[in-house]
Amino acid sequence: MFSKSKINEPGPKTSETTTPPTGSFDTGAAKTSGMGDYKPAAPKAKPAASVLSSDLHVTGNLKTTGDINVEGTVDGDIRAHLLTVGETATIRGEVIADDVVINGRIVGRVRGLKVRLTSTARVEGDIIHKTIAIESGAHFEGSVQRQDDPLSGNKTSAKPAAAAPAANAAPAAAPATGSTGNS
Numbered sequence: 001m002f003s004k005s006k007i008n009e010p011g012p013k014t015s016e017t018t019t020p021p022t023g024s025f026d027t028g029a030a031k032t033s034g035m036g037d038y039k040p041a042a043p044k045a046k047p048a049a050s051v052l053s054s055d056l057h058v059t060g061n062l063k064t065t066g067d068i069n070v071e072g073t074v075d076g077d078i079r080a081h082l083l084t085v086g087e088t089a090t091i092r093g094e095v096i097a098d099d100v101v102i103n104g105r106i107v108g109r110v111r112g113l114k115v116r117l118t119s120t121a122r123v124e125g126d127i128i129h130k131t132i133a134i135e136s137g138a139h140f141e142g143s144v145q146r147q148d149d150p151l152s153g154n155k156t157s158a159k160p161a162a163a164a165p166a167a168n169a170a171p172a173a174a175p176a177t178g179s180t181g182n183s
Contacts, residue, residue, distance in 0.1 A: 046066075047066055048067075049066065049067035049068060049069045049082070049084070050064065050066065050067065050068045050069070051068075051069045051071065052068065052069070052070045052071060052072045052074065052089075053071050053072055054071040054072050054086070054088045054089075055072060056071075056072035056073070057072055057073045057074075057075075058072065058073070058074045058075070058076065059075045059076060060075075060076045061076040061077045061078070061079075061093070062074065062076065062077070062078045062079070062080070063078075063079045063080075064079070064080050064081070065080075065081055066080065066081055066082075067080060067081055067082040067083070067084070068080045068082070068083050068084070069084045069086065070083070070084070070085050070086060070089040070091060070104075071086035071088050071089050072088070072089060073089070073090045073091075073092075074089075074090075074091045074092070074093065075092045075093065076092075076093045077093040077094045077095070077096070077108075078091060078093065078094075078095050078096070078097070079096045079097065080096075080097045081097060081098050081099070082097060082098065082099045082100075082101075083095060083097040083099070083100050083101070083112075084101045084103070085100075085101065085102045085103055085104045085105075085106060085121075086103055086104050087103045087104050087120050088104060089103070089104035089105065090104060090105045090106075090107070091104075091105070091106045091107070091108065092107045092108060093107075093108045094108050094109045094110075094111070095108065095109070095110045095111065095112070096111045096112070096151060096153075097111075097112050098112065098113045098114070098151070099112060099113065099114045099116075100112040100114070100115045100116065101116045101118070102115070102116065102117050102118065102121040102123060102138075103118045103120050103121060104120070104121070104122070105121075105122040105123075105124075106121075106122070106123050106124070106125065107124045107125060108124075108125045109125045109126050109127075109128070110123060110125060110126070110127045110128070110129075111127075111128045111129075111150045111151055111153070112127075112128075112129055112130075112150060112151070113129070113130045113131070113150065113151065114129070114130065114131050114132075114133075115127055115129040115131070115132045115133070116132070116133045116134075116135075117132075117133070117134045117135060117138040117140060118135050118138065119135045119136060119137035119138055120137070120138075121134075121135075121138040121139065121140070122138075122139040122140075123138075123139070123140045123141070123142065124141045124142060125141075125142045126142045126143045126144070126145065127140075127142060127143070127144045127145070128145045128146075128147055128150040129144070129145075129146060129147070129150055130146065130147065130148060130149075130150055132144065132146075
């Protein structure tokens with residue numbers, strides 16, 4: 001009635017190896033047996049954007065290499081890869097990001113490779129960009145300046161040439177003013 005167990009026989013082992021992949025209990029064995037083919041997805045997956053909800057008020061600077069979606073209020077500077085400013089959001093400070101999408105309000109300078117002001121955007125400050133898009137209906141007060149590398153913060157690259165002649169002109173003008181005052 002009873003015979004040798006089939007588990008100890010070499011033949012049934014092949015049937016056992018085909019059975020476990022259908023079961024969920026042997027997933028670890030499948031990963032370790034094909035170690036060369038297995039690549040974990042978690043480190044390569046991009047993390048989700050950080051969301052600051054509409055009821056949140058942050059005082060201070062925010063810095064990340066990831067993405068931020070702001071719906072609340074931030075009193076401080078923000079540096080991110082992708083910054084999305086929601087319609088209910090208000091940011092008072094400098095914004096620096098590779099991509100900036102503005103649906104809400106920013107009071108301060110905006111620096112970005114790609115800057116987009118949607119129809120609901122309100123920006124009070126200068127925008128330094130590589131590419132910009134401003135939709136009809138957006139409210140903007142400030143200056144717009146194109147730079148090849150707006151993230152570097154080198155405003156001085158355009159201004160030293162302008163500042164140097166002004167510095168040279170000021171000393172020349174001062175003696176002329178002084179001599180006319182003496183005459």
